[in-house]
Amino acid sequence: MEKDQHTHIVKYKTYVYVLIVLLFMTFVSVAVTEIDLGPYTVTMALLLASIKSVLVLLIFMHLKFDKKFYGIMVASVFLLLACVIVITFMDYLYR
């Protein structure tokens, strides 16, 4: 049902920059485990992982250049999972 499809070519330089950021974030993810954040340890790990996922989705998977509709669908899924995680932690934080 969809008619107009176009390709978008991302520069190699952009991919390399994103790769560097991803590697840096991986390093931060490991380093942050040395800090005792108590119940927020998981929050921090999920936050860092989410930022990395968003970068991959936007740049490597071309979501940034695609129709907004797909962005909304992916964002809805993220929101859903975020709600599930928040509700789960309502048990752990208040137990």
Added chain:
Amino acid sequence: MSEAVNQHTEVSYLEYKGRFKGLFAWIFSTDHKRIGLLYLYSMLVLFSVAALLGLAMKIELIAPGKTIMDAQTYNSFFTLHGITMIFLIVVPGLPAVFGNFFLPIMIGAKDVAFPKLNLLSWWIYIIGAFIALSAQFIGDGPPDTGWTFYAPYSFRTGTNMLPAVTGAFVLGFSSIATGINFIVTMHRMRAPGMTWMKMPLFPWALYGTSWIQVLATPIVGVTLLMIVLERTMQIGFFDPALGGDPILYQHLFWIYSHPAVYIMILPAMGVISEIIPTFARKTIFGYKAIVVSTLAIAFVGYFVWGHHMFTSGMSGTALYTFSILTFFVAIPSAIKIFNWVATLHKASIDIQTPFLWALCFLFVFMVGGLSGMVLGALSTNVHLHDTAFVVAHFHFIVFGGTGYAFFGAIHYWYPKMFGKMYDKSWANIGLAIFFTGFNILYLPMFYLGMTGMPRRYYDYVDEFHGPNIVSSLGALLMISGLIIIITNLVRSGKHGETAEADPWKGKTLEWTVASPPSLENFEEIPTVTKHPYGYE
């Protein structure tokens, strides 16, 4: 619904000769209709086995103490009954059989978006089924954990857990692949003119279901994998002795398995939404409300898993949050019920077998839904948790909901699928016996649960004897009805009268093609101009 009525001259999908012959023409076919039937036949075999296991359990419970099996056998029977019924029949059931067969036809497409992936889904299903069922015959004895595989028992039991868990893990891939296939099919392959608000309600129900399959199934997949890792590599996820948390397992399991209830029930609601307007000869009341409530159930259904865990030791905050959310999910379900009933108001009803199944569905689903309200309230749940009341509620919802819709669907679409008409008298007799047996079987279990009989016990005190006798006799009656229903359907495949293209005077696209349909369904893709239920 469509301007073009397809007068077919092509051979039907049943007679079509492709690259392969005999059995191979079926198990290597990428035709969505043949794949739907492959699922149907596989499930029929598995259902027969699982139903007989259920009957054996009810015979065991006809008297206190050991009757026909010992406690350990009883444990393995309810485990196998649950695994087979849930993972192999009820979860894939309606989407895999009727979704595969009718989704493309109902939206005016020649097949699903990815036919090879569709066939792969069936193969994964079969492989998963073999792995899960192999647990019964190899290793250290059949699993005895129940279908929920609750930790920490699931990795401490000496029984053969790994194949059962691995099988359920593999089956998840089949479910995800089917979900992706259906979502893409509905987004990309609707016939010209079929806007979202002109799409029939069964495809809409499959749309909501598919999103749950895609988003929730990976969670249980990972959870089951964690059990495997915990059992084999002693990694502490759920075992307190290893630093794990058993309640985390329950969270993860139910984050999938509660939405899975909606994987079971949403397509059932879709079937009922097709049957009722066809036999009421009337446009369905509140089409948009039913669509919105379908999506609302799919969405809110994600957030109510904790009501399975009210006695697990969760925090008070989580308890009342889940309880409130559970009451919210009842609203869209009730909207559907009211819409179906309103459709019947002042309708010119043609009472046929599928319609009777739909009416029975309304009754049993209401009983199941209202008893769910009792369980959703914290105070009553504490009393009724893990009693026979829960088993009764669950069977009224899942068997009463999905099972009745499944039989309603097969009686509704049978002439289209096979080009034959079944014997209506025997079909109605079978339904009457089945419905009577069903209620005699499960209603006493509400009473048993309220008076304190725990679930999953093979023995009980003398006070529970009377209701258990009634319940067991109900099981025998229900199985008798099932035998009549299935025999009638199987026999009619060969001896039934030839069916017309539109025996029920339906309005959706599947009734515009031949019975049985040709390989590609439509000689020419139809252009849709009208509402799917345009009776007025």
